[in-house]
Amino acid sequence: MIINILLIIAFGGAFLVYLAGKISGKLRNILSIIISLVILTLIVMLQGKEIEVNYFHFFNFPLMFRINVLSWFFALLISFLTTLSLIFSLNYMKGKENLDFYYLMLLLVNASMLAIVLSGDLLSFYIFWETMSWSTFLLISYNKGKAINAALKYIIMSIAGSLAMLLAIILIYIKFQSFDILFISTHINMSSQNFAILIFLLLSIGFGVKSAIVPLHAWLPDAHAEAPSPFSAILSGILIKMGIYGFLLLFYVILGLKILLSLNIWGIKLNYIFALLGAISVLVPSMIAIFQTDAKRVLAWSSIGQIGYIAIGITIGSSIGTAGGLFHLFSHTIFKALLFFSIAAVEYRTGTRDLNKLGGLMKKMPIVFIGCLISVLGLIGIPLTNGFVSKWLIYKALFLNQNYFLLFIALISTWAAILYGFKILHHIFLGQLSQEHIKVKKAPLGMQIPIMILSFLVLLFGIFPGLALKTINKLIVNIGFKSLSVNLFGIVSETGPLNIINIFAGLMAILLLIIIVFKLGKKKTNIKQDDNYAAGSYIPIDKYHFTSNFYAPLFGIIKPLLIDHIDNFYLWVANRIRSLSDKVRKIYCGNVNVYVIYIIGFAALLIILKIGLKLW
Amino acid sequence: MVYYIGAFGLIIIGLYVLMVKRNLIKMIIGISLINTGLNLFLISVGFIKLGTAPIFSKPGLNPKIMVDPLPQAMVLTAIVISVATLAMALALAIRLYEHHGTLDMGKIKDQKW
Amino acid sequence: MKKIIAILFLLVLSYGIYLSINSIPFGVSKTKVGNYYNLNGVKDTGANNIVTAVVLNYRGFDTLGEVTVLFLAVLGFSTILFTMKKKKSDNMPTPPSLILSIGCKFLFPFVLLFGIYIFIHGHLSPGGGFQGGAVIASAFLLFYLVKPSEKSSKKSFQLIESLSGMAFIVIGILGLVFGNYFLSNFLPKGIAGKLISAGIIPLIYIFIGIKVGSELTGIIDRLMGKNNEKQVK
Amino acid sequence: MNPVYLIIIPLLSAFSIPLFGLISKKLVKFIPPLAMLFNAVYAILLIPQILKKPIVVLMGGYSLPFGINLFVGPLGIIFTGVIAIIGFIVSFYAINYIKEGDKEKYHMLYLLLLTGATGAVLTGDIFNLFVFCEILCISSFALVADLGDKRSIESSVKYLIQGSVGSGFMLLGIGLLYGQFGTLNMAHLAQIITEKYGAAQSIPIDLFIPFVFVIIGFGIEGSIFPLNAWLPDAHSSAPSTISAVLSGLAIEIGLYAIIRFVFTIFGITSILPALAILGLITLVIGEITAFAQANIKRMLAYSSIGQLGLIFFAISIGTSEAITGGLFQFLTHAFSKALLFLSVGYMIYRTKSMEISSFKGIGKKMPFASLAFLIGSFSLVGLPLFMGFSSKFIIVKSAILKNSTLFNILIMVVLLCTIIEGAYFFKVIQTIYFKKSNNIEIKKAPATAVIAFFILIIIIIGLGIYPNEVFKILQCGATELLDKSQYIRSVLG
Structure with missing residues (x-):
């Protein structure tokens, strides 16, 4: 019952907020936050419960909601991030037009995502999946242009x-006469290999589009970059994870580990192919991300890369890998949302997110800088951040699985992550302050709070990964893996324990060493940027902004590889359809004689087919 | 049999006119031809050799040799419908001429694609 | 090119028709339904004219549709010509010759009477409402020929049309009330061959006659260019 | 409860409009909504009775096959109900919308069009079907030309020429059938055909030729692919109310006639795969052609062709569930397309342009009309929570259940077409909501229009979420189509 109430609040609340917006803007803002908080508390209350409710009959198919550890985990992430995003929106969206619509759609997306993860059967899963799709569509369009x-x-x-x-x-329904996921999962053994492959491929397309696994990623960079920033955080933080949720459902709930590992086409294992796609998703988009100049586009490409890590983690089929994938999903949600929030805060104050125009904002926006720094560290996977834990687990799993190729790719990609992470950090906060931005103020409090909360969480789960790993451990046991032994600081196992305390100690030692080395070095002197002259003539300040074309040499080498061929392919298809359409509509040529000829010709054709070919 | 040939001849000619002729008035004539042919065909379906009209206008007529009255009733309806179509077509032709200054359907092709 | 294609298609079509027409031999009695009408028509409906019996009684519903179609034609006709620009033509039409005007004035009542005769005797002899109506309309055509500038009252035509149409339906509904079937012949059928016989048939035919007469007159009226003058290019 | 009133009342009120026009000109526009409301209520009240047993009404009280009968089965009542509901909503919308021209005549023609449609779906006699189809056709010729401008007259002329060829073919087919079998009654005809050819493997040629003529005759009205050239012209140049009715109802009458002939009268199931392919071609052509349209009404008209192809495809799958899905798609298309045309109607009226680009940013100025467009297009694309999903779901499911390679491939094509459909509809939605407006003062749609939108929206969402009851009625309709002997028995006793 509590699930029904939860979803009624979620969906009804969205429309309620819309109506409240017609009365007053303040009421709407407060109401939206209250609703999201209520949802969050309800979900927290649901922890550890396993409930199943039938709520409706669509035609004669019973629809049901079901909550278990997996869905609880996702639901918590969804509602938590939405709450933060709403708080962030309070300031960020102030003064923009059509705010009622914005809040309506944001809450609708939130509600649909909750409903997706709580769905107990495939039909309601699909229904809410679509609701999510179109509300997301409307919300992405919000920025116009x-x-x-x-x-x-x-x-x-x-x-x-x-x-x-x-x-x-x-x-699936035709095979099993049921949409119930649990029912299907218990009966899947009876189906043939081919059927399972077919289901695997079809569902992979559906989930792959949402989670932007490589050949299906073309929508993501544009959409993430152009959506309103608080929503970009949701998009990147949780919406694309719905695809991952779908994959988890497909791999471990519907098919089950055993079948998943046995699926193959001409002897090539499907999960390996999938992991390979994941690896491509890690490598190429991370490279592309380096060369973007739009901050949000960098993050967008980076999201594809990080999704790739998650995909690798969950497909290799070991408990440590799956735990790593899930933990990475969790960490990515946090640090990517943090990054989006930081950049949104910068954009809010400076009005631009073009990396080449920004710089030196460290002192102007310290909190945002710290948030961004922490999140970039998390993204790169520096110890003591949550990104480290998850990446470590994934590498570990790959190593144990002897998948050295994938391991290699994943490691290379980390370098790419370092490059673009540093680029963001440097271009926005370090370097020279642009003349235009001298008067930039601090980010407003409403933006700082989410940033601070998230920064804290990045460190918290970096230092005490056990807090999340316990739930994740329960989760992977729930979907059929062996249990890991987890303590507060990491994982205890013979093959390679993870203990943050040891790492912390090692890190401290290195840090100490670095400080000592730096103390021994020379003192640097600061020269003002304006102190430069070129051949006696004064050059405008912008020319000194040395951050443009940061990685130009590298770019020159691998540029041809990184043009988004896939995106171009989709565009080509769209253009083909358009020109086909232009050709086909010439059939309706406007000459009525010809139309009559069509009619008579059709009659003649039928007669010829009958008499000549003896059809029918 | 000659009635059948006549009827279908008219229909085929009408269709030919509609396919080839571009003048609207000619096309309307074509439609009329089709309708006439159809009426002729329907009547000839009900025809009986040496049959009489299905009217008991004087006593002693044998109902067995009367022609089929149903096609005649159908033709009555069909005629009225063709008259209606014809009237509409003529009215439209008048308006079309007013708008375009021509009745050449090969030239009136604003509505296409 | 177009002609060749057209001829080819039509040849195929003709061949198809030729094949199917074989099963409909010409001039041979072949229908069960038609024979039934011929044998039992008089008994069932009281009308001597079996075609009339079929049109108005067995298949009266078709006729209702038919009347509607005609009504529609007039409606559509005047809708299409409604927004026509009214141009005053410079030259008045030449007045009709003396022979025409006198002859028409003389003929007008007779033609009208003949039309009325035809639709009143629809159940006894060849003819009926449609034919009678057409004759009436031709009387008005003569009238218009004589006096091209005469303005007929379109309002009253329209009223007559709709009233007679409604009368048809009301008779049908009365049939439903008294005889349990829509358009059933609820009036006494009388003796076949007498003027007042065949129940509702003459009644309906009278209404149809009036309706068709006024409708066709309306169409003629419009086509005569009463309020839409000839286009001058 | 005599279903004959479903035909008589609209006809009577159409005839009575000039009388009311004498009393007051303003009164006239309320008659069509009243008549249609009566029909809607009456049809809905008849449903329980009909589901138990189809009603056969004799005209004039003559035993069959000598008289004309109405056959009011589930299929007939579904179509009648939809005609009445949409007729009511559209005429309600028209109260304020129709301002220019001869209003009286418009309303009369409108009522007669709906009468023709109702009569065509209820009748049990092929010649009567022809007559009612002609009523439908001729009134739509006139209504297409109602605006009287250059484009509408041209479209009407073209429609009329093709329509006359169609009616000629219809009559030719009916004449051939009468000549061969000596009867016009559908059930009787079906009985004779079953007795004579029931065992035959292939269709005999003398049955096939009338079949071709009938299919083409009604196919022109029902706009199957090579026969539908009139449709985009006519639908795009008629007044929007009429486009809504033509698109939502009129073309489906042609479809109804075809399925009645294919399933009940001829009982030819071997031709179904061919018809399915035909439907699919219609779908593909319609969607692809709609993709590049800049004129919104033409786009909607082409999309109607596509939707009709889909319905046709679904019904041609030939299983009970598929036919149910096809009928459901018919409901979806009728309601959604009516909603789309009505919403677009006021947008065109206010912006005085049919170009999609002129609707930039209209979402803010005409919120309800834009919402209506949004929901209508969501429903047509087949997103869940809207009607379109229910129908598409059933169609896809039944096509796969058919378990033949042909239909598996065809359903893939159907789904690909859905993507194209989504593309052009969503583009328009974006233009409406998310493009910078041209800063023209645009008034909102009036209250009558908004009420009309909301009735349709409620229907679309209601049936999208809770289709169960309607689904059951549609299933009875499918059973009626498939069970030929039942039809014969219930008519001839």
Whole structure:
């Protein structure tokens, strides 16, 4: 019952907020936060419970909600991030138009995501999946301008994905006469290998589009960059994880570990192919991210890369890998949202997110800087941040699985992450302060609070990973893996324990060493930027802004590899359809004689087919 | 049999006109031809050799040799419908001429694609 | 090119029709339904004219539709010509010749009477409401030929049309009330061959006659260009 | 409870409009909504009775096959109900919308169009079907030309020429059938055909030729692929109310006639795969052509072609569930397309342009009309929570259940077309909501229109979430189509 109430609040609340907005803006803002907090508390209350409710009959298919550790974990992430995003929106969105609509859609996306993870059957999963798709579409379009094409690309790809999903769901129904996920999972053994592969492929298209695994990622960079920033945080932080949730459902709940590992086409294991795609998703987008100049685009490409890590983690099929994938999912949610928030705060104050125009904001916006620093550290995977724990677990799993190729790719990609992470940090906060931004103020409190909370969490789960690992451990046991032995500081096992305290001690030693080395070195002198002259003539300040073309040499080498061929391919297809359409509509040429000829010709054709070919 | 040939001849000619002729008035004539042919065809379906009209206008008529009255009733309806279509077509032709200054359907192609 | 294609298609079509027409031999009695009408028509409906019996009684519903179609034609006709620009033509039409005007004035009542005769005797002899109506309309055509500038009252035409149409339906509904079936012949059928016989048939035919007469007159009226003058290019 | 009133009342009120026009000109516009409201209520009240046993009404009280009968089965009542509901909503919308031209005549023609449609779906006699189809056709010729401008007259002329060819073919087919079988009654015809050819493997040629003519005749009205050239012209140049009715109802009448002939009268199931492919071609052509349209009404018109192809495809799958899905898609299309055309109607009226680009940013100025467009297009694309999902779901499911390679491939194509459909609809939605407006003062749609939108929106969402009851009725409709002998028995006793 509590689930029903939860979702009624979530969906009803969205519309309530919309109506409240018609009365007053303040009421709407407060109401939206109250609703999100209520949802959050309800979800926290649901911890550890396993409930199943039938709520509706669509045609004669019973629809149900079901909560278990897996869905609870996701629901918590969703509502937590939405709450923060709403708090952040209070300031960020102030004064923009159509705010009622914005809040409505934000809460609708939130509600749909909650409903997705709480769905106990595939049909309601699909229904809410679609609700999420179209509300996301409307929200991405919100910014107008470039956002429109981004949103269109998003919705078309997700329609394509969800149609594949629909096909798969119906195939499953026809096979098992039920949509109930648990029922299917207990009966899947009876189906043939081919059927399982078909389901795997179709559902992978559906989930792959949402989670932006490489050949299906084309919508993500545009959409993330153009959506309103608080929503970008949700998009990147949790919405693309819905795809991962779908994969988890498919791999470990519906198919189960055993079947997953046995699926193959001509002897090539499907999960290996999938992991390979994940690896490509890690490598190439991370490289592309380095060369972006739009801060949000960097983050967008980076999201694809991080999703790749998660995908690798959850597909290799070992408990430590899955735990790593899930932990990375969790950490990514936190640090990527943090990054988006920081950049949104910068954008809010400076009005731009073009990396080449920013710089030197460290002292102007200290809190935001610290937040950004911590999140970049998390992204790179520096010890004591949560990113380290998750990446360590994934590497570990790859190592244990003897997947050295994937391990290699993952490690290279970390270098790419360092490059773009540093680029963001440097271009925005370090370097020279641009003349325009001298009067930039601190970020408002409403933005600082989410940033601080998230920064704290990055460190908290970096230092005490056990807090989250306990839940994750329960989760992987729930989906059929062996239990890991977990303590507050990491994992206790013979093959390679993870203990943050040891790492912490080692790190401290290195830090000490560095400080000593630096103390021994020379003192640097500060020269003002304006003190430069070129051949006697004064050059405008902008020319000294040395951050543009940061990685130009590198770019020159691997540029041809990094053009987004896949995106171009999709565009090519769209253009083909358009020109086809232009050709086909010439059939209706406007000459009525020709139309009559069509009619008579059709009659003649039928007669010829009957008499000549003896059809029918 | 000749009635059948006549009827279908008319229909085929009408269709030919509609396919080839571009003048609207000619096309309307084509439609009329089709309708006439159809009426002829329907009547000939009900025809009986040496049959009489299905009217008991004087006593002693044998109902067995009367022609089929149903096609005649159908033709009555069909005629009225064709008259209605014809009237509409003529009215439209008047308006079309007013707008375009021509009745050449090959030239009136604003509505296309 | 177009002609060749057209001819080819039509040849195929003709061949198809030729094949199917074989099963409908010409001039042979073949229908069960038609024979039934011929044998039992008089008994069932009281009308001597079996076609009339079929049109108004067995298949009266078709006729209702038919009347509606005609009504529609007039409606559509005037809708299409409604927004026509009214241009005053410079030259008045030439007045009709003396022979025409006298002859028409003389003929007008007779033609009208003949039309009325035809639709009143629809159940006894060839003819009926549609035919009678057409004759009436031709009387008005003559009238218009004589006096092209005469303005007929369109309002009253329209009223007559809709009233007679409604009368048809009301008779049908009365049939439903008294005879349990829509359009059933609820009036006494009388002796076949007499003027007042065949129940509702003459009644309906009278209404149809009036309706068709006024409708066709309306169409003629419009086509004569009463309020839409000839286009001058 | 005599279903004949479903035809008589609208007809009577159409005839009575000039009378009311004498009393007051303003009164006239309230008659069509009243008549249609009566029909809607009456049809809904009839449903329980009909589900138990189809009603056969004799005209004039003559035994069959000598008289004309109405056959009011589940299928008939579904179509009648939809016609009445949409007729009511559209005429309610028209109270304020129709301002120019001869209002009286518009309302009369409108009522007669709906009468024709109702009669066509209820009748049990092929010639009567022809007559009612002609009523439908001729009134739509006139209504397409109602605006009287250059484009509408041109479209109407083209429609009329093609429509006359169609009616000629219909009559030719009916004549051939009468000549062969000597009856016009559907059930009787079906009985004779079953007795004569029931065992035959292939269709005999003398049955096939009338079949071709009938299919083409009604196919022109029902706008199957090579026969639908009139549709985009006519639908785009008629007044929007009429486009809504033509798109939502009129073309489905042609479809109804075809399925009645294919399933009940001829009982030819071997031709179904061919018809499915035909439907699919119609779908593909419609969607692809709609993709590049800049004129919103033409886009909607082409999308109607596509939707009709989908319905046709679904019904041609030929299983009970598929036919149910097809009928459901018919409901979806009728309601959604009516909503789309109505919402677009006021947008065009206010911006005085049919170009999609002129609707930039109209979402703020006409919130309800834009919302209506949004929901209508969501429903047509088949997103869940809206009607379109329910129907598409059933169709896809039944096509896969058919378990033949042909239909598996075809359903893939259907799904691909859905993507194209989504693309062009979402583009328009974005134009409406998310583009910078041209800063013209645009008034909102009036209250009558908004009420009309909301009734349709409620229907669309209501049936999208809770389709169960309607689904059951539609299932009975499918059973009626598939069970030919039941039909014959209930008519001829």
